[in-house]
Amino acid sequence: MNKAEVLATVRTKILEKVQNLEHLIAETRASNNDTKSSMGDKYETGREMLQQEINNLQRQLNEILHQQSLMQKLSSEPCTKVQNGALIKTDKGLFYISASVGEIVWDSNHIMTISGEAPLAKAMMGMKPGQTFSVNSTHQIIKEIW
Incomplete structure (x- = not known):
């Protein structure tokens, strides 16, 4: 089993998730800026919903970034017992x-x-x-x- 390639595959998947979430956050922020209107309460409700979506995406991104930092600490060296990186x-x-x-x-x-x-x-x-x-x-x- 080539553990180095498995580790690289997981790191790549995490990087793809980070890039996808960053893209979604940027798009949502852009649409939040595009919702300028004189509709009063409806406008504020729509803006608040977009802000909540941005906050949700940001939480997901923070979790993925945490996983990414944990992955940087893992080694492809063989393990003799079950542990992180095994x-x-x-x-x-x-x-x-x-x-x-x-x-x-x-x-x-x-x-x-x-x-x-x-x-x-x-x-x-x-x-x-x-x-x-x-x-x-x-x-x-x-x-x-x-």
Whole structure:
């Protein structure tokens, strides 16, 4: 398993999310500036709704930027136990503890990226190959760790 390429793929996905959110914020701000009207309350309500949307997008962007900063700290060096930055193979699938960006496909392998705060990651944190854990009554065996 080439963990460096998996790490690069996750970093790229996060960068794409950052760029997309920045673009959406810029577009929403531009439309907020374009809503000049003499309609009184309707105008203020529309402006407030746009401002709330900008605030929501900004919160999402801040979370993604936080994930991006966490990703910069991760290494592609092999791990001997489950920890942040570990790529884990269980009898149920492949998991990469990094940032939660969903499933990625690398070299025909489906890898689920999960945050270190996810219940699944917490359940297997610190474990080594051969150990078992359970989440939601589903038992899994750790087969390999990279």
